[in-house]
Amino acid sequence: MKTERLVKLQVQSNRLQSELATLAAFSAIPAPAVERIVYSHQDMQARAWLKKLCASAGLVVREDAVGNTFARWQGTNPALPAIATGSHIDAIPHSGRYDGTVGVMGGLEAIRALQESGFQPTRSIELILFTSEEPTRFGIGCLGSRLMSGSLTASADTTLRDPSDATLHDIRHAAGFAGDLASTRLAPDHYAGFVELHIEQGPLLERRGVPVGVVTAIAAPASVRIAIEGEGGHAGAILMPTRHDAFLAAAEISLALEAAAKSTGSIDSVATTGICEVFPGLINSVPSRARLEADVRDIDGSRRDRMLAVLEKACADVAQRRGVTVATKVVNRDDPATCDAGLVSTISAVCEAQGIACDRMVSRAYHDSLFMSRICPTAMIFIPCRNGVSHTPDEYSSPEAIATGVLVLAETLARHAGVLSSADGPYTPGTGTSLSR
Amino acid sequence: MKTERLVKLQVQSNRLQSELATLAAFSAIPAPAVERIVYSHQDMQARAWLKKLCASAGLVVREDAVGNTFARWQGTNPALPAIATGSHIDAIPHSGRYDGTVGVMGGLEAIRALQESGFQPTRSIELILFTSEEPTRFGIGCLGSRLMSGSLTASADTTLRDPSDATLHDIRHAAGFAGDLASTRLAPDHYAGFVELHIEQGPLLERRGVPVGVVTAIAAPASVRIAIEGEGGHAGAILMPTRHDAFLAAAEISLALEAAAKSTGSIDSVATTGICEVFPGLINSVPSRARLEADVRDIDGSRRDRMLAVLEKACADVAQRRGVTVATKVVNRDDPATCDAGLVSTISAVCEAQGIACDRMVSRAYHDSLFMSRICPTAMIFIPCRNGVSHTPDEYSSPEAIATGVLVLAETLARHAGVLSSADGPYTPGTGTSLSR
Numbered sequence: 001m002k003t004e005r006l007v008k009l010q011v012q013s014n015r016l017q018s019e020l021a022t023l024a025a026f027s028a029i030p031a032p033a034v035e036r037i038v039y040s041h042q043d044m045q046a047r048a049w050l051k052k053l054c055a056s057a058g059l060v061v062r063e064d065a066v067g068n069t070f071a072r073w074q075g076t077n078p079a080l081p082a083i084a085t086g087s088h089i090d091a092i093p094h095s096g097r098y099d100g101t102v103g104v105m106g107g108l109e110a111i112r113a114l115q116e117s118g119f120q121p122t123r124s125i126e127l128i129l130f131t132s133e134e135p136t137r138f139g140i141g142c143l144g145s146r147l148m149s150g151s152l153t154a155s156a157d158t159t160l161r162d163p164s165d166a167t168l169h170d171i172r173h174a175a176g177f178a179g180d181l182a183s184t185r186l187a188p189d190h191y192a193g194f195v196e197l198h199i200e201q202g203p204l205l206e207r208r209g210v211p212v213g214v215v216t217a218i219a220a221p222a223s224v225r226i227a228i229e230g231e232g233g234h235a236g237a238i239l240m241p242t243r244h245d246a247f248l249a250a251a252e253i254s255l256a257l258e259a260a261a262k263s264t265g266s267i268d269s270v271a272t273t274g275i276c277e278v279f280p281g282l283i284n285s286v287p288s289r290a291r292l293e294a295d296v297r298d299i300d301g302s303r304r305d306r307m308l309a310v311l312e313k314a315c316a317d318v319a320q321r322r323g324v325t326v327a328t329k330v331v332n333r334d335d336p337a338t339c340d341a342g343l344v345s346t347i348s349a350v351c352e353a354q355g356i357a358c359d360r361m362v363s364r365a366y367h368d369s370l371f372m373s374r375i376c377p378t379a380m381i382f383i384p385c386r387n388g389v390s391h392t393p394d395e396y397s398s399p400e401a402i403a404t405g406v407l408v409l410a411e412t413l414a415r416h417a418g419v420l421s422s423a424d425g426p427y428t429p430g431t432g433t434s435l436s437r
Numbered sequence: 438m439k440t441e442r443l444v445k446l447q448v449q450s451n452r453l454q455s456e457l458a459t460l461a462a463f464s465a466i467p468a469p470a471v472e473r474i475v476y477s478h479q480d481m482q483a484r485a486w487l488k489k490l491c492a493s494a495g496l497v498v499r500e501d502a503v504g505n506t507f508a509r510w511q512g513t514n515p516a517l518p519a520i521a522t523g524s525h526i527d528a529i530p531h532s533g534r535y536d537g538t539v540g541v542m543g544g545l546e547a548i549r550a551l552q553e554s555g556f557q558p559t560r561s562i563e564l565i566l567f568t569s570e571e572p573t574r575f576g577i578g579c580l581g582s583r584l585m586s587g588s589l590t591a592s593a594d595t596t597l598r599d600p601s602d603a604t605l606h607d608i609r610h611a612a613g614f615a616g617d618l619a620s621t622r623l624a625p626d627h628y629a630g631f632v633e634l635h636i637e638q639g640p641l642l643e644r645r646g647v648p649v650g651v652v653t654a655i656a657a658p659a660s661v662r663i664a665i666e667g668e669g670g671h672a673g674a675i676l677m678p679t680r681h682d683a684f685l686a687a688a689e690i691s692l693a694l695e696a697a698a699k700s701t702g703s704i705d706s707v708a709t710t711g712i713c714e715v716f717p718g719l720i721n722s723v724p725s726r727a728r729l730e731a732d733v734r735d736i737d738g739s740r741r742d743r744m745l746a747v748l749e750k751a752c753a754d755v756a757q758r759r760g761v762t763v764a765t766k767v768v769n770r771d772d773p774a775t776c777d778a779g780l781v782s783t784i785s786a787v788c789e790a791q792g793i794a795c796d797r798m799v800s801r802a803y804h805d806s807l808f809m810s811r812i813c814p815t816a817m818i819f820i821p822c823r824n825g826v827s828h829t830p831d832e833y834s835s836p837e838a839i840a841t842g843v844l845v846l847a848e849t850l851a852r853h854a855g856v857l858s859s860a861d862g863p864y865t866p867g868t869g870t871s872l873s874r
Contacts, residue, residue: 094717099671135720201674219673223720234536234827235709235732236656236802237638240699247713248695251688258685262677272672274720276684276713280531283572283660283711283730284803285828293720295672365673366721388679390671391722 009117009410013403016109020402022049023089023105024097033393036091038132038143039067039175046089050104050129057112059127065179066172067131068144073111075124075418081192083416084376085110085409086128088144088368092136096395098385102402103197104129110197110410122418123192130368135223137162137171140332145368147184149375151334154182191376193343193416196369197409198380199397203388204361211404212358213382214347218373219268219297219364220304220336226253226315230324232280232288244323247278247287253326256314257294260307264298270364271296271307299362301336308333337370340377343412347381350411356404365390381408446554446847450840453546457839459486460526460542461534470830473528475569475580476504476612483526487541487566494549496564502616503609505581506566510548512558512855518629520853521813522547522846523565525581525805529573533832535822539839540634541566547634547847559855560629567805572660574599574608577769582805584621586812588771591619628813630780630853633806634846635817636834640825641798648841649795650819651784655810656705656734656801657741657773663690663752667761669717669725681760684715684724690763693751694731697744701735707801708733708744736799738773745770774807777814780849784818787848793841802827818845 026046028035036042047069051061054071062070072082087103107127114121131144138160146152157169169181200206205213230246254273261271275293294311298304312328319326344360351358363369363380372378383405386396463483465472473479484506488498491508499507509519524540544564551558568581575597583589594606606618637643642650667683691710698708712730731748735741749765756763781797788795800806800817809815820842823833 092717092719092722139720141721201671202676203679221673231826232829233825234638234802235711236658236707236734236800237825237827238707239639239704239801240695240707241704242640245695245709247710248691251691254685254688255692258677258682267676267678270673270675270677272682272721272723273684274672274715274722274724275718276715277718278711278713280529280828281712281714282529282828283576283732284578284709285529285711286709287711288829295720297673363673364676365671388670388674389668390674391717391719392669392725 009113011113011403011406013399017399019105033094034091034097035093038090038137064184066184067177069129071127073125075121077122080123082124082126083192084126084194088130088133090134092134095391098199098395098397099390106197106406109406113410125417141366142368145371148186149371150185151371157181188375193377194372196380197405199385200382201365201390205384210357210359213361214358215363215380216339216360217299217362218337218370219299220301221297221366223332224294225329226292227327228290233286235284238286246290249318249322249324250290252318257311260310269298299336337373339379343379347412446550448550448840448843450836454836456542470531471528471534472530475527475574501621503621504568504614508564510562512561514559517560519561519563520629521563521631525567525570527571529571532828535636535832535834536827543634543843546843550847562854578803579805582808585623586808587622588808594618625812630814631809633817634842636822637819638802638827642821647794647796650798651795652800652817653776653797654736654799655774655807656736657738658734658803660769661731662766663729664764665727670723672721675723683727686755686759686761687727689755694748697747706735774810776816780816784849
């Protein structure tokens, strides 16, 4: 049976690569860099193109009030909760073409490979395109999956604003996504499970020469905004002892956060100050204000919170020593997620059956899976990416690596959705595994 | 004779204050903040208004190829080199209404006060409006006075570019200033002397309760651009030990520069990192690039250069330790200026004659006087400003403080320009003083 399956499941890598290239071209900036901000012209164009592809594959497409898009391959028993896969297609400025997109286009390819193998699912299989996994526009990541899982309520419609100060409500309506935001929430039994295929965005798989990572936990990210108010003045005239330089305070705080992440004793602790804005930002003015945004993550929520505490203390110390005011605001502090043991076992078993090496690992990056895990059994399949880099134009995952991931995904979906072919007999959803929730 | 002069020279403070208010309203941003970038719509409107005022006062107005504006009150012996005063009206973003403007409008008021007293100059007296004292648009300060003094050559026409990448040549022509940039240069004997009235932009006069500062030296500023190239990547996935964070490198460099300025042993050493830009500037991306601009000043040129050397070393150390590349470029490194002993004596004598207390002091801020000193005897008159602040919207100098400065300026110009009134007999230019160059 295993051998038959290998023969029958043909991932059409050329088709997939060509579609990834097409998707990458929906970008606000020239290749190889990609920028596709949620609800932008490029995002809307890409969505329209993707919906056409899904329709061509016979999938039934539904969109919710925030633009989360669901493309369903109807199972023979549509009353059963579907098994889902998917990811995001929004891309931060100056990023690459694989983050998120491999999970969306690869998810579609997995479905097509199953269709072309003659497989008929008992459970429906759904491909999900999540809206705004990236925090670029609204300052908060995983907008779509937070709403689906109830981690964000409908009040986000007016509280979330983009840099132009427009509300989520107005922006989504302008993009054609109407309706009550509360309607985006899914019932806890809506899905039988969710599996996300994603590039690792880290160096481990490549370094070890392992083609598949089975994610067992997703790190707990927190976002902190830090506003520093000092005292400006003429760069030539304000003497050093009387200065209250907001930027130098920001510099010390950022270095203190780095030190905090380096001293937890765990490699899983990371902290980044990705945004530093200095006001007025002129060579001959002592900075009067500075603004930082920091990202603090760990797979251990309490260790993450200890880093946040060190950051808070550093802010207070710097404020006192430099005579500036420092206001911190934790805008986001999510709990880490443990992946579903049953799905993790299935993915591992699929790899074994296919003769594909795999390692269990943790995800340090944010994913929609973090929020899907709150409403259904969830797991992730990682594939290697070159030098572990992501969110840069030289992000790269080879066609072979992607095809392998798609194969494992397809097989995993099949094991939870029904029968591979009539000759193979039925798969009981979750055979050989248990969906723990 | 001293008493008569005091009676006759009437500074019309109300007129001057009203004009300063009018000038402040030529601003790109709402009051009390001022922004008047060189050649902007607001700058051009302000120039037109000022030229009308000068014409009303009977002054003959000339503009050079870069927009330096000269308003001449013709003396009875026009063949003699004129004595000049003036300053700038361009204002950095979010600045105040007194920096530069007090020297321009106060210079005009000094001329009018002399006219209204019945004074007739032997030498001509010229009011100069210098183009772009602020480095905001072209990245280099004192554009007009550098060109006049030959400290900048005509090649600046194509090498200087604004943030939109337009050349000085194209921008000045669009503003209506045509002609060869080389024609802006003045002969060394063009002026008999130059005296600039300016707010102190520091706290010393206010703290001491002294209404006039007689500037004996102007600090030597240097500007350094620092470009840091690290390695970007996903904030969640790149582990701390493998990072090459460009922003954290920038933070360390900025703090090292601060330490260098604080450890020279002299209060006259100041260093400021006023610009820090982080790329890509996203909360979930490790900064791959950062750009700093730093301003380093001292009245002692070699001490200033030692700070620059410490900065260079810090850049090299940080580059090595963090595995980033750091490129530094000293875009500007001016020599300090010593004010003309004769003019300094005249200003002191004028203060004494008027019963006005004065202190000799140094200027730590950049001024057009720094460059004028290279082509003619130069000095500056400082007046107090509240809390020593400048380049912020709450910059303030009282009407009384300004009027006092104008009175001292007018008297100083008169002593070098000729006779106060026919009844007083002639002043030999430089009486009681010697113009040392």
